Amino acid sequence: MSERILDVKNLKIDFHTYAGEVKAIRNVSFHLDKGETLAIVGESGSGKSVTTRSIIGLLAGNAEIMGGSIKFHDQEMLNNSEKDWQSIRGNKIAMIFQDPMTSLDPTMKIGQQIAEPLMKHKHVPKKEAWARALEMMKAVGITNAEERINEYPHQFSGGMRQRIVIAIALICEPEILLADEPTTALDVTIQAEILDLMKDLQKRVKTSIIFITHDLGVVAGMADRVAVMYAGELLEYGNVDEIFYNPQHPYTWGLINSMPTLHIEKLESIPGTPPDLLDPPKGDPFAPRNKYALRADVEAKPPFFKVSPTHYASTWLLDPRAPHVEPPAEIKRRWAKYRELQAAKSNS
Amino acid sequence: MTKYILKRIAYMILTLFIVATITFFLMKMMPGSPYTNEAKMTKTQLRIMNEQYGFNKPLWEQYVIYLAGLVHGDFGISFQYSNMPVSQLIGSRIGASAQLGLQAMIFGVFFGVIIGAIAAIKRNTWVDTTATVLSIIGKSVPNFVLAVLLQYYIALKLGWFPIAGWGTFSQTILPTIALGVGPLAETARFVRTSMVDTLTSDYIELATAKGLSLTQVIRKHALRNSMIPLVTLLGPYTVSLMTGSMVIENIFNIPGIGEQFVKSILTNDYPTIMGTTIVFSLGLVIVLLITDIVYSLIDPRIRLQGSDA
Ligand SMILES: Nc1ncnc2c1ncn2[C@@H]1O[C@H](COP(=O)(O)OP(=O)(O)OP(=O)(O)O)[C@@H](O)[C@H]1O
Ligand SMILES: [Mg+2]
Numbered sequence: 165m166s167e168r169i170l171d172v173k174n175l176k177i178d179f180h181t182y183a184g185e186v187k188a189i190r191n192v193s194f195h196l197d198k199g200e201t202l203a204i205v206g207e208s209g210s211g212k213s214v215t216t217r218s219i220i221g222l223l224a225g226n227a228e229i230m231g232g233s234i235k236f237h238d239q240e241m242l243n244n245s246e247k248d249w250q251s252i253r254g255n256k257i258a259m260i261f262q263d264p265m266t267s268l269d270p271t272m273k274i275g276q277q278i279a280e281p282l283m284k285h286k287h288v289p290k291k292e293a294w295a296r297a298l299e300m301m302k303a304v305g306i307t308n309a310e311e312r313i314n315e316y317p318h319q320f321s322g323g324m325r326q327r328i329v330i331a332i333a334l335i336c337e338p339e340i341l342l343a344d345e346p347t348t349a350l351d352v353t354i355q356a357e358i359l360d361l362m363k364d365l366q367k368r369v370k371t372s373i374i375f376i377t378h379d380l381g382v383v384a385g386m387a388d389r390v391a392v393m394y395a396g397e398l399l400e401y402g403n404v405d406e407i408f409y410n411p412q413h414p415y416t417w418g419l420i421n422s423m424p425t426l427h428i429e430k431l432e433s434i435p436g437t438p439p440d441l442l443d444p445p446k447g448d449p450f451a452p453r454n455k456y457a458l459r460a461d462v463e464a465k466p467p468f469f470k471v472s473p474t475h476y477a478s479t480w481l482l483d484p485r486a487p488h489v490e491p492p493a494e495i496k497r498r499w500a501k502y503r504e505l506q507a508a509k510s511n512s
Numbered sequence: 513m514t515k516y517i518l519k520r521i522a523y524m525i526l527t528l529f530i531v532a533t534i535t536f537f538l539m540k541m542m543p544g545s546p547y548t549n550e551a552k553m554t555k556t557q558l559r560i561m562n563e564q565y566g567f568n569k570p571l572w573e574q575y576v577i578y579l580a581g582l583v584h585g586d587f588g589i590s591f592q593y594s595n596m597p598v599s600q601l602i603g604s605r606i607g608a609s610a611q612l613g614l615q616a617m618i619f620g621v622f623f624g625v626i627i628g629a630i631a632a633i634k635r636n637t638w639v640d641t642t643a644t645v646l647s648i649i650g651k652s653v654p655n656f657v658l659a660v661l662l663q664y665y666i667a668l669k670l671g672w673f674p675i676a677g678w679g680t681f682s683q684t685i686l687p688t689i690a691l692g693v694g695p696l697a698e699t700a701r702f703v704r705t706s707m708v709d710t711l712t713s714d715y716i717e718l719a720t721a722k723g724l725s726l727t728q729v730i731r732k733h734a735l736r737n738s739m740i741p742l743v744t745l746l747g748p749y750t751v752s753l754m755t756g757s758m759v760i761e762n763i764f765n766i767p768g769i770g771e772q773f774v775k776s777i778l779t780n781d782y783p784t785i786m787g788t789t790i791v792f793s794l795g796l797v798i799v800l801l802i803t804d805i806v807y808s809l810i811d812p813r814i815r816l817q818g819s820d821a
Binding site for chain 2: 220246249250251253255261266268269280332
């Protein structure tokens with residue numbers, strides 16, 4: 165088994181607002197192994213960003229961690245002082261944000277912005293740090309880097325700026341890279357380039373990635389494992405094949421059904437809206453929008469049922485006593501394909 | 513860059529020409545006469561005086577003579593101080609005004625930036641509220657009221673600084689404060705707003721995510737970005753310092769051009785009024801040019817129009 169570097173257990177995060185306590189994250193547990201990519205997917209507002217921000221200690225001022233644990237190796241991150249966080253951020257754990265157009269300091273030279281974490285954490289003198297920054301610019305595919313190192317952000321396109329942000333994130337060779345929708349703001353063609361770049365650099369730097377997206381489409385080529393989040397809770401997680409070809413939670417079915425692929429003629433978006441997090445539902449949070457929901461799903465929070473040693477889903481449909489439900493056609497097609505794959509695997 | 517500056521200088525000359533023209537004709541339309549005892553003067557006396565000052569010539573000719581003088585830096589002769597060229601009069605007084613204005617500007621901007629930045633960092637706390645209230649007071653109390661209050665409490669009661677006069681540095685303190693509090697309050701408010709914007713921006717979050725401490729984030733990223741737009745206030749500040757100086761110099765008995773300007777208006781000293789107006793305008797257009805150049809130097813996103821670098 166590979167080395168576990170991050171272990172999040174029963175994380176609970178509230179936001180204090182004028183309207184009351186927003187229970188944004190409720191009992192979320194997941195882990196990250198060395199070198200792997202974990203994708204967290206879910207609709208807008210499901211808590212993907214809040215979860216990732218808690219890992220790097222960048223929650224908003226009105227946030228409060230109500231319980232749980234975030235272990236980075238053996239270090240309990242929830243006991244970190246601000247100083248501890250500073251020595252981790254940008255050094256052991258780095259983050260890439262969604263909008264490259266606004267992520268860079270408009271009045272600082274690119275070279276300085278890339279060199280900054282190195283000077284801060286590794287106490288590398290400026291000259292050497294700039295030399296490393298130059299290498300990094302080449303590594304992220306910025307041509308003519310010798311000249312461009314002295315330029316300012318407005319002189320770069322969105323895609324180039326995201327490459328610079330990646331260079332900043334990776335210059336200290338962090339163990340974990342948190343990428344919060346790093347390509348959402350970019351053109352589709354540039355998206356693919358940035359994803360390829362991330363995969364390529366991941367191998368070189370040997371970093372683990374938590375990749376956040378609401379677009380299941382980009383997950384397939386990117387992730388080893390997938391965690392599906394909804395309304396502040398985790399509903400299903402497993403290896404990328406298990407989630408794509410053997411999904412068990414009706415919310416995952418809905419996400420797959422709303423993903424454009426060759427096999428689906430009519431895209432189905434999930435009807436309804438997520439629940440109010442000021443007063444979250446007591447059962448499966450997706451139950452009110454779920455046409456496959458059982459009465460039990462509404463009344464009691466389902467536990468995580470084991471589908472495989474790596475695959476768990478939180479729905480009463482998996483309880484042995486549950487009645488049989490017929491999933492959507494596309495899901496059945498995927499299940500069939502999954503069984504074929506499994507059979508082929510066990511034969512060989 | 514050079515091309516841009518040359519173009520701007522051409523515009524400056526045009527602006528000054530327009531200012532000179534407008535003041536000239538406004539002067540001519542002003543009621544009253546420069547002679548204190550006009551009622552007692554005989555016709556001959558009046559004629560001789562008018563001839564001496566050129567008032568008997570047609571208006572357009574007076575205008576041309578006046579403009580021709582300007583080109584050579586000759587503003588004419590003061591009515592008030594007999595035979596004293598206006599240029600010499602202004603020259604002897606501009607030093608005090610420039611020193612006072614500069615000190616007030618530095619005082620206002622320096623403390624304004626500090627107060628504004630602290631308010632932004634501690635936003636929505638009592639520190640912020642106090643700073644906001646103070647800057648509203650600072651902006652709304654007229655500088656002459658403040659000047660008198662300073663004279664009474666600081667100079668008269670406490671005796672910390674001289675009450676008026678000009679010559680020693682300690683005499684400059686109270687007028688500098690009286691004149692500088694307006695820009696200080698304005699700067700504090702401006703920097704607070706601009707700094708709050710900066711501190712909540714994505715690149716500050718990224719800087720924090722790099723592991724920088726709050727102090728480093730502010731020193732290396734937030735301060736410069738929130739202070740750059742402050743440069744645009746340099747022009748308006750200059751105007752407010754110039755008008756302020758007319759009052760403050762009078763109250764503190766400072767031999768500057770502001771004080772002189774008021775005197776020359778009271779005595780209908782046309783050449784001095786016009787000369788001072790032009791000097792004020794010249795000061796302002798120079799400040800505006802410097803503002804633009806400085807802005808383009810400190811903000812890499814700004815490129816001066818018509819410059820190729
Ligand atoms: N500072 C805050 N104050 C109050 N509520 C907040 C705050 N930040 C986030 N939330 C709430 O927490 C929930 C999760 O937000 P989060 O930003 O993690 O969603 P997300 O999954 O990243 O969505 P998106 O895809 O839109 O980025 C949302 O309901 C949001 O309204
Ligand atoms: Mg988000």
